[in-house]
Amino acid sequence: MFSCSVVYVLLFSTVSIIATKNVEGSQPVLQKTVEELFSKRSQIMYPGACKTIRSSRRQTKICSRNPGLVNVLEIARTQAINACEETFQYDRWNCSLIFNRNAKKRIFDKIYRETAFVNALMAASITHAVAKACASGDLTKCTCVGSFGKHGNLTWKNSGCGDDFKQGQRLTRNFLDLKHAGTDQIAEILKQDVVVGIDAIGEQMREVCKCHGFSGSCTTKTCWKRLGPFNSALGVLKKQYHHAVKKKIVNYTSKRAIMPKVRKKLKVDRKQLLYLQKSPNLCASTKGRVCRDRHNCATLCCNRGYVTTKKNVTSRCRCKMVNCCFVQCDTCVEEFDHYTCK
Numbered sequence: 001m002f003s004c005s006v007v008y009v010l011l012f013s014t015v016s017i018i019a020t021k022n023v024e025g026s027q028p029v030l031q032k033t034v035e036e037l038f039s040k041r042s043q044i045m046y047p048g049a050c051k052t053i054r055s056s057r058r059q060t061k062i063c064s065r066n067p068g069l070v071n072v073l074e075i076a077r078t079q080a081i082n083a084c085e086e087t088f089q090y091d092r093w094n095c096s097l098i099f100n101r102n103a104k105k106r107i108f109d110k111i112y113r114e115t116a117f118v119n120a121l122m123a124a125s126i127t128h129a130v131a132k133a134c135a136s137g138d139l140t141k142c143t144c145v146g147s148f149g150k151h152g153n154l155t156w157k158n159s160g161c162g163d164d165f166k167q168g169q170r171l172t173r174n175f176l177d178l179k180h181a182g183t184d185q186i187a188e189i190l191k192q193d194v195v196v197g198i199d200a201i202g203e204q205m206r207e208v209c210k211c212h213g214f215s216g217s218c219t220t221k222t223c224w225k226r227l228g229p230f231n232s233a234l235g236v237l238k239k240q241y242h243h244a245v246k247k248k249i250v251n252y253t254s255k256r257a258i259m260p261k262v263r264k265k266l267k268v269d270r271k272q273l274l275y276l277q278k279s280p281n282l283c284a285s286t287k288g289r290v291c292r293d294r295h296n297c298a299t300l301c302c303n304r305g306y307v308t309t310k311k312n313v314t315s316r317c318r319c320k321m322v323n324c325c326f327v328q329c330d331t332c333v334e335e336f337d338h339y340t341c342k
Protein backbone atom coordinates (compact mmCIF):
# COMPACT_ATOMS: atom_id res chain seq x y z
CA MET A 1 0.00 0.00 0.00
CA PHE A 2 2.76 2.39 0.98
CA SER A 3 5.03 1.70 -1.97
CA CYS A 4 2.01 1.99 -4.21
CA SER A 5 1.29 5.57 -3.14
CA VAL A 6 4.94 6.52 -3.52
CA VAL A 7 4.88 5.43 -7.14
CA TYR A 8 1.75 7.45 -7.63
CA VAL A 9 3.34 10.63 -6.32
CA LEU A 10 6.50 10.17 -8.35
CA LEU A 11 4.52 9.60 -11.50
CA PHE A 12 2.64 12.83 -11.09
CA SER A 13 5.60 14.96 -10.14
CA THR A 14 7.34 13.87 -13.34
CA VAL A 15 4.30 14.80 -15.35
CA SER A 16 4.07 18.18 -13.68
CA ILE A 17 7.65 19.00 -14.69
CA ILE A 18 6.90 18.22 -18.31
CA ALA A 19 3.58 20.01 -18.31
CA THR A 20 3.70 23.69 -19.11
CA LYS A 21 2.70 26.00 -16.34
CA ASN A 22 -0.67 27.59 -16.70
CA VAL A 23 0.04 30.76 -14.82
CA GLU A 24 -0.69 33.78 -16.90
CA GLY A 25 2.56 35.40 -17.91
CA SER A 26 5.24 36.40 -15.50
CA GLN A 27 4.40 36.28 -11.85
CA PRO A 28 4.80 39.37 -9.75
CA VAL A 29 6.57 39.13 -6.39
CA LEU A 30 3.17 39.04 -4.72
CA GLN A 31 2.23 35.68 -6.23
CA LYS A 32 5.68 34.17 -5.80
CA THR A 33 5.90 35.14 -2.16
CA VAL A 34 2.47 33.87 -1.18
CA GLU A 35 3.07 30.64 -3.08
CA GLU A 36 6.43 30.16 -1.47
CA LEU A 37 5.11 30.80 2.04
CA PHE A 38 2.16 28.51 1.59
CA SER A 39 3.85 25.65 -0.26
CA LYS A 40 7.16 25.28 1.44
CA ARG A 41 6.49 23.38 4.60
CA SER A 42 10.07 22.43 5.34
CA GLN A 43 13.02 24.48 6.50
CA ILE A 44 15.35 25.37 3.65
CA MET A 45 17.77 28.24 4.04
CA TYR A 46 18.52 30.58 1.19
CA PRO A 47 21.35 33.06 0.92
CA GLY A 48 20.31 36.62 1.61
CA ALA A 49 18.72 38.39 4.51
CA CYS A 50 15.29 36.79 4.14
CA LYS A 51 16.82 33.34 4.74
CA THR A 52 13.72 31.16 4.66
CA ILE A 53 12.25 32.39 1.39
CA ARG A 54 13.74 33.08 -2.00
CA SER A 55 13.50 36.83 -2.00
CA SER A 56 13.63 39.56 -4.59
CA ARG A 57 16.26 42.25 -4.26
CA ARG A 58 13.72 44.61 -2.73
CA GLN A 59 12.61 41.99 -0.25
CA THR A 60 16.20 41.27 0.74
CA LYS A 61 16.59 44.95 1.54
CA ILE A 62 13.42 44.95 3.62
CA CYS A 63 14.62 41.89 5.54
CA SER A 64 18.00 43.43 6.31
CA ARG A 65 16.43 46.70 7.41
CA ASN A 66 14.03 44.91 9.73
CA PRO A 67 15.87 42.49 11.96
CA GLY A 68 13.28 40.12 13.31
CA LEU A 69 11.22 40.06 10.14
CA VAL A 70 12.51 36.61 9.16
CA ASN A 71 11.10 35.20 12.38
CA VAL A 72 7.89 37.10 11.92
CA LEU A 73 7.47 35.62 8.45
CA GLU A 74 7.95 32.14 9.86
CA ILE A 75 5.35 32.83 12.52
CA ALA A 76 3.02 34.17 9.83
CA ARG A 77 3.50 31.10 7.66
CA THR A 78 2.90 28.60 10.45
CA GLN A 79 -0.03 30.54 11.86
CA ALA A 80 -1.66 30.74 8.43
CA ILE A 81 -1.24 27.09 7.55
CA ASN A 82 -2.33 25.79 10.95
CA ALA A 83 -5.38 28.01 11.12
CA CYS A 84 -6.31 27.12 7.55
CA GLU A 85 -6.04 23.37 8.10
CA GLU A 86 -8.06 23.61 11.26
CA THR A 87 -10.78 25.77 9.76
CA PHE A 88 -11.10 23.70 6.58
CA GLN A 89 -10.80 20.35 8.30
CA TYR A 90 -14.35 19.37 7.33
CA ASP A 91 -14.51 21.09 3.94
CA ARG A 92 -13.96 19.53 0.55
CA TRP A 93 -10.87 21.66 0.05
CA ASN A 94 -8.80 21.17 3.20
CA CYS A 95 -6.05 23.70 2.51
CA SER A 96 -4.10 21.30 0.38
CA LEU A 97 -1.71 22.68 -2.19
CA ILE A 98 -3.08 20.42 -4.89
CA PHE A 99 -6.58 19.45 -5.95
CA ASN A 100 -7.78 15.85 -5.99
CA ARG A 101 -4.41 14.45 -4.93
CA ASN A 102 -3.21 15.30 -8.39
CA ALA A 103 0.18 16.99 -8.45
CA LYS A 104 -0.70 18.50 -11.82
CA LYS A 105 -3.53 20.52 -10.34
CA ARG A 106 -1.85 23.04 -8.11
CA ILE A 107 -3.91 25.83 -6.59
CA PHE A 108 -1.30 28.37 -7.68
CA ASP A 109 -1.42 27.48 -11.37
CA LYS A 110 -4.51 29.60 -11.86
CA ILE A 111 -6.52 32.00 -9.78
CA TYR A 112 -9.11 29.76 -8.22
CA ARG A 113 -11.35 30.64 -5.31
CA GLU A 114 -8.80 28.80 -3.14
CA THR A 115 -5.91 30.81 -4.58
CA ALA A 116 -7.76 34.03 -3.83
CA PHE A 117 -8.35 32.84 -0.30
CA VAL A 118 -4.71 31.85 0.27
CA ASN A 119 -3.51 35.24 -1.02
CA ALA A 120 -5.78 36.94 1.50
CA LEU A 121 -4.86 34.46 4.23
CA MET A 122 -1.11 35.02 3.89
CA ALA A 123 -1.48 38.78 3.73
CA ALA A 124 -3.67 38.67 6.83
CA SER A 125 -1.24 36.46 8.67
CA ILE A 126 1.78 38.62 7.89
CA THR A 127 -0.15 41.73 8.94
CA HIS A 128 -1.18 40.10 12.19
CA ALA A 129 2.29 38.74 12.96
CA VAL A 130 3.94 42.11 12.28
CA ALA A 131 1.43 43.96 14.43
CA LYS A 132 2.00 41.53 17.29
CA ALA A 133 5.78 41.67 16.89
CA CYS A 134 5.62 45.45 17.20
CA ALA A 135 3.81 45.09 20.50
CA SER A 136 6.27 42.55 21.87
CA GLY A 137 9.30 44.47 20.70
CA ASP A 138 10.44 41.73 18.31
CA LEU A 139 10.22 44.28 15.53
CA THR A 140 11.57 47.68 16.37
CA LYS A 141 10.77 49.81 13.36
CA CYS A 142 7.13 50.27 14.11
CA THR A 143 4.92 53.26 13.48
CA CYS A 144 3.77 53.56 17.04
CA VAL A 145 7.19 53.89 18.66
CA GLY A 146 7.48 57.35 20.14
CA SER A 147 3.98 58.25 19.03
CA PHE A 148 2.42 57.57 22.38
CA GLY A 149 1.11 60.64 24.04
CA LYS A 150 -2.08 62.21 25.20
CA HIS A 151 -5.19 61.21 23.46
CA GLY A 152 -7.88 63.43 24.79
CA ASN A 153 -7.61 62.91 28.49
CA LEU A 154 -6.26 59.44 28.14
CA THR A 155 -2.64 58.68 28.59
CA TRP A 156 -1.41 56.04 26.26
CA LYS A 157 0.61 53.19 27.49
CA ASN A 158 4.01 54.74 27.60
CA SER A 159 6.24 51.81 27.01
CA GLY A 160 6.27 49.63 23.95
CA CYS A 161 3.48 49.55 21.47
CA GLY A 162 -0.03 48.33 21.18
CA ASP A 163 -0.58 45.91 18.32
CA ASP A 164 0.60 47.99 15.43
CA PHE A 165 -1.89 47.30 12.66
CA LYS A 166 -0.66 50.24 10.60
CA GLN A 167 2.84 48.89 10.48
CA GLY A 168 1.49 45.42 9.74
CA GLN A 169 -0.43 46.81 6.82
CA ARG A 170 2.50 48.86 5.57
CA LEU A 171 5.07 46.12 5.82
CA THR A 172 2.76 43.55 4.22
CA ARG A 173 2.00 45.79 1.24
CA ASN A 174 5.66 46.61 0.95
CA PHE A 175 6.92 43.06 1.27
CA LEU A 176 4.39 41.67 -1.19
CA ASP A 177 5.31 44.60 -3.42
CA LEU A 178 1.79 45.66 -4.28
CA LYS A 179 3.18 48.76 -5.91
CA HIS A 180 4.91 46.75 -8.61
CA ALA A 181 2.28 44.05 -9.05
CA GLY A 182 1.12 45.63 -12.27
CA THR A 183 -2.01 47.36 -13.41
CA ASP A 184 -3.53 44.71 -15.65
CA GLN A 185 -6.73 42.98 -14.70
CA ILE A 186 -5.06 39.96 -13.13
CA ALA A 187 -2.91 42.22 -10.99
CA GLU A 188 -6.00 44.11 -9.86
CA ILE A 189 -7.59 40.87 -8.76
CA LEU A 190 -4.49 39.71 -6.88
CA LYS A 191 -4.07 43.07 -5.19
CA GLN A 192 -7.67 43.18 -4.12
CA ASP A 193 -7.42 39.70 -2.57
CA VAL A 194 -4.39 40.80 -0.57
CA VAL A 195 -6.17 43.96 0.59
CA VAL A 196 -9.21 41.94 1.68
CA GLY A 197 -6.86 39.87 3.84
CA ILE A 198 -5.21 42.90 5.41
CA ASP A 199 -8.57 44.52 6.08
CA ALA A 200 -9.84 41.40 7.82
CA ILE A 201 -7.15 42.04 10.42
CA GLY A 202 -7.85 45.76 10.65
CA GLU A 203 -11.49 45.07 11.41
CA GLN A 204 -10.43 43.13 14.50
CA MET A 205 -8.65 46.10 16.05
CA ARG A 206 -10.02 47.10 19.42
CA GLU A 207 -8.99 49.67 21.98
CA VAL A 208 -8.53 48.33 25.46
CA CYS A 209 -8.10 50.54 28.48
CA LYS A 210 -7.07 50.09 32.06
CA CYS A 211 -8.10 52.45 34.84
CA HIS A 212 -5.81 53.84 37.46
CA GLY A 213 -6.67 56.04 40.39
CA PHE A 214 -8.10 55.89 43.88
CA SER A 215 -10.69 53.18 44.36
CA GLY A 216 -11.27 52.74 40.68
CA SER A 217 -12.02 56.39 40.05
CA CYS A 218 -10.29 56.17 36.72
CA THR A 219 -8.54 59.54 36.89
CA THR A 220 -5.97 58.24 34.48
CA LYS A 221 -6.52 55.62 31.91
CA THR A 222 -3.98 53.61 29.98
CA CYS A 223 -5.21 52.59 26.58
CA TRP A 224 -3.74 50.64 23.74
CA LYS A 225 -4.82 48.93 20.59
CA ARG A 226 -5.19 45.23 20.50
CA LEU A 227 -5.92 42.80 17.70
CA GLY A 228 -8.23 39.87 18.06
CA PRO A 229 -6.80 36.37 17.84
CA PHE A 230 -5.84 35.35 14.33
CA ASN A 231 -8.54 32.70 14.26
CA SER A 232 -11.32 35.25 14.50
CA ALA A 233 -9.98 37.04 11.43
CA LEU A 234 -9.89 33.67 9.73
CA GLY A 235 -13.61 33.27 10.41
CA VAL A 236 -14.17 36.50 8.48
CA LEU A 237 -11.96 35.29 5.64
CA LYS A 238 -13.69 31.95 5.41
CA LYS A 239 -16.97 33.77 4.82
CA GLN A 240 -15.20 35.75 2.12
CA TYR A 241 -14.05 32.48 0.57
CA HIS A 242 -17.64 31.30 0.30
CA HIS A 243 -18.80 34.61 -1.13
CA ALA A 244 -15.90 35.12 -3.52
CA VAL A 245 -16.83 36.56 -6.90
CA LYS A 246 -15.73 35.07 -10.21
CA LYS A 247 -14.41 37.70 -12.60
CA LYS A 248 -14.08 37.55 -16.35
CA ILE A 249 -11.07 39.02 -18.06
CA VAL A 250 -11.98 41.44 -20.77
CA ASN A 251 -9.82 41.05 -23.90
CA TYR A 252 -7.87 38.07 -22.72
CA THR A 253 -4.47 37.71 -24.36
CA SER A 254 -2.19 34.71 -24.30
CA LYS A 255 -0.12 36.10 -21.47
CA ARG A 256 -1.32 38.29 -18.64
CA ALA A 257 -4.36 40.18 -19.74
CA ILE A 258 -3.51 43.64 -20.97
CA MET A 259 -5.60 46.43 -19.66
CA PRO A 260 -7.55 48.31 -22.27
CA LYS A 261 -6.18 51.76 -22.96
CA VAL A 262 -8.97 53.31 -21.03
CA ARG A 263 -8.46 51.56 -17.76
CA LYS A 264 -11.72 50.45 -16.36
CA LYS A 265 -11.84 50.00 -12.65
CA LEU A 266 -13.10 46.60 -11.69
CA LYS A 267 -16.71 47.14 -10.83
CA VAL A 268 -16.90 45.19 -7.62
CA ASP A 269 -17.30 45.64 -3.95
CA ARG A 270 -13.81 46.29 -2.66
CA LYS A 271 -14.46 43.92 0.18
CA GLN A 272 -14.92 40.80 -1.88
CA LEU A 273 -12.45 38.13 -2.80
CA LEU A 274 -12.06 37.75 -6.55
CA TYR A 275 -11.04 34.75 -8.60
CA LEU A 276 -10.84 33.83 -12.26
CA GLN A 277 -11.19 30.09 -12.71
CA LYS A 278 -13.71 27.60 -11.45
CA SER A 279 -12.16 25.02 -9.10
CA PRO A 280 -12.29 21.38 -10.12
CA ASN A 281 -14.90 19.15 -8.53
CA LEU A 282 -13.28 17.85 -5.36
CA CYS A 283 -15.55 14.90 -4.67
CA ALA A 284 -12.95 12.40 -5.83
CA SER A 285 -10.58 13.52 -3.11
CA THR A 286 -12.81 13.15 -0.09
CA LYS A 287 -12.78 9.34 0.10
CA GLY A 288 -11.41 8.38 3.49
CA ARG A 289 -11.78 11.88 4.93
CA VAL A 290 -13.12 12.25 8.44
CA CYS A 291 -16.43 14.09 8.69
CA ARG A 292 -18.17 15.64 11.65
CA ASP A 293 -21.87 14.83 11.72
CA ARG A 294 -24.67 13.60 9.51
CA HIS A 295 -25.09 16.93 7.76
CA ASN A 296 -21.38 17.54 7.21
CA CYS A 297 -20.86 13.95 6.09
CA ALA A 298 -23.51 14.28 3.41
CA THR A 299 -21.74 17.31 1.97
CA LEU A 300 -18.15 16.21 2.42
CA CYS A 301 -18.73 12.70 1.16
CA CYS A 302 -20.74 13.99 -1.80
CA ASN A 303 -23.65 11.72 -0.80
CA ARG A 304 -21.60 8.56 -1.27
CA GLY A 305 -22.27 7.70 2.35
CA TYR A 306 -19.91 7.17 5.23
CA VAL A 307 -18.58 4.51 7.54
CA THR A 308 -19.29 4.80 11.26
CA THR A 309 -16.79 3.30 13.67
CA LYS A 310 -16.67 3.41 17.43
CA LYS A 311 -13.68 4.99 19.07
CA ASN A 312 -12.76 5.33 22.69
CA VAL A 313 -11.56 8.50 24.25
CA THR A 314 -10.06 8.52 27.71
CA SER A 315 -10.30 11.42 30.10
CA ARG A 316 -9.73 12.20 33.76
CA CYS A 317 -12.92 12.00 35.77
CA ARG A 318 -14.43 11.62 39.27
CA CYS A 319 -11.67 13.77 40.68
CA LYS A 320 -11.51 14.21 44.43
CA MET A 321 -9.23 15.70 47.00
CA VAL A 322 -7.26 13.23 49.09
CA ASN A 323 -5.08 13.85 52.13
CA CYS A 324 -6.07 17.49 52.08
CA CYS A 325 -4.02 18.57 49.13
CA PHE A 326 -3.81 16.07 46.32
CA VAL A 327 -6.27 15.63 43.53
CA GLN A 328 -6.89 12.07 42.53
CA CYS A 329 -8.86 11.14 39.44
CA ASP A 330 -10.12 8.04 37.72
CA THR A 331 -9.65 7.40 34.06
CA CYS A 332 -12.93 7.22 32.21
CA VAL A 333 -13.42 5.74 28.79
CA GLU A 334 -16.09 7.19 26.62
CA GLU A 335 -17.17 5.74 23.36
CA PHE A 336 -17.99 8.01 20.44
CA ASP A 337 -18.87 7.63 16.77
CA HIS A 338 -16.24 8.36 14.20
CA TYR A 339 -17.31 8.98 10.60
CA THR A 340 -15.27 8.44 7.47
CA CYS A 341 -16.34 9.10 3.88
CA LYS A 342 -16.90 6.05 1.66
Ligand SMILES: *[C@@H]1O[C@H](CO)[C@@H](O)[C@H](O)[C@H]1NC(C)=O
Pocket (backbone or CB within 6 Å): 152, 153
Ligand atom coordinates in the same frame (compact mmCIF):
# COMPACT_ATOMS: atom_id res chain seq x y z
C1 LIG B 1 -10.63 66.26 30.11
O1 LIG B 1 -10.99 66.30 31.48
C2 LIG B 1 -11.54 67.52 31.91
C3 LIG B 1 -11.83 67.43 33.41
O2 LIG B 1 -11.05 66.46 34.00
C4 LIG B 1 -12.81 67.85 31.14
O3 LIG B 1 -13.31 69.10 31.53
C5 LIG B 1 -12.51 67.82 29.65
O4 LIG B 1 -13.70 68.00 28.92
C6 LIG B 1 -11.85 66.53 29.25
N1 LIG B 1 -11.46 66.56 27.85
C7 LIG B 1 -11.73 65.58 27.00
C8 LIG B 1 -11.24 65.77 25.60
O5 LIG B 1 -12.32 64.56 27.31
Ligand SMILES: *[C@@H]1O[C@H](CO)[C@@H](O)[C@H](O)[C@H]1NC(C)=O
Pocket (backbone or CB within 6 Å): 250, 251, 260
Ligand atom coordinates in the same frame (compact mmCIF):
# COMPACT_ATOMS: atom_id res chain seq x y z
C1 LIG C 1 -10.85 44.54 -26.95
O1 LIG C 1 -9.86 44.68 -27.97
C2 LIG C 1 -10.36 45.19 -29.17
C3 LIG C 1 -9.24 45.25 -30.22
O2 LIG C 1 -8.07 44.64 -29.73
C4 LIG C 1 -10.94 46.59 -28.95
O3 LIG C 1 -11.49 47.11 -30.15
C5 LIG C 1 -12.02 46.54 -27.88
O4 LIG C 1 -12.49 47.82 -27.58
C6 LIG C 1 -11.46 45.88 -26.60
N1 LIG C 1 -12.55 45.73 -25.65
C7 LIG C 1 -12.47 46.20 -24.43
C8 LIG C 1 -13.67 45.99 -23.56
O5 LIG C 1 -11.49 46.78 -24.01
Ligand SMILES: *[C@@H]1O[C@H](CO)[C@@H](O)[C@H](O)[C@H]1NC(C)=O
Pocket (backbone or CB within 6 Å): 085, 094, 096, 100, 101, 285, 286
Ligand atom coordinates in the same frame (compact mmCIF):
# COMPACT_ATOMS: atom_id res chain seq x y z
C1 LIG D 1 -6.40 16.86 2.98
O1 LIG D 1 -7.05 15.88 2.22
C2 LIG D 1 -6.22 15.00 1.51
C3 LIG D 1 -7.09 14.07 0.74
O2 LIG D 1 -7.89 14.77 -0.15
C4 LIG D 1 -5.32 14.24 2.47
O3 LIG D 1 -4.43 13.41 1.76
C5 LIG D 1 -4.53 15.23 3.32
O4 LIG D 1 -3.77 14.56 4.29
C6 LIG D 1 -5.48 16.21 4.00
N1 LIG D 1 -4.71 17.22 4.67
C7 LIG D 1 -4.94 17.54 5.93
C8 LIG D 1 -4.08 18.60 6.50
O5 LIG D 1 -5.81 17.02 6.59
Ligand SMILES: *[C@@H]1O[C@H](CO)[C@@H](O)[C@H](O)[C@H]1NC(C)=O
Pocket (backbone or CB within 6 Å): 310, 311, 312, 333, 335
Ligand atom coordinates in the same frame (compact mmCIF):
# COMPACT_ATOMS: atom_id res chain seq x y z
C1 LIG E 1 -14.18 0.94 24.36
O1 LIG E 1 -14.07 0.61 25.70
C2 LIG E 1 -15.04 -0.34 26.15
C3 LIG E 1 -14.93 -0.52 27.64
O2 LIG E 1 -13.61 -0.34 28.06
C4 LIG E 1 -14.83 -1.65 25.38
O3 LIG E 1 -15.81 -2.59 25.78
C5 LIG E 1 -14.95 -1.38 23.92
O4 LIG E 1 -14.70 -2.54 23.18
C6 LIG E 1 -14.01 -0.29 23.49
N1 LIG E 1 -14.27 0.07 22.10
C7 LIG E 1 -13.32 0.27 21.20
C8 LIG E 1 -13.76 0.65 19.84
O5 LIG E 1 -12.14 0.16 21.47
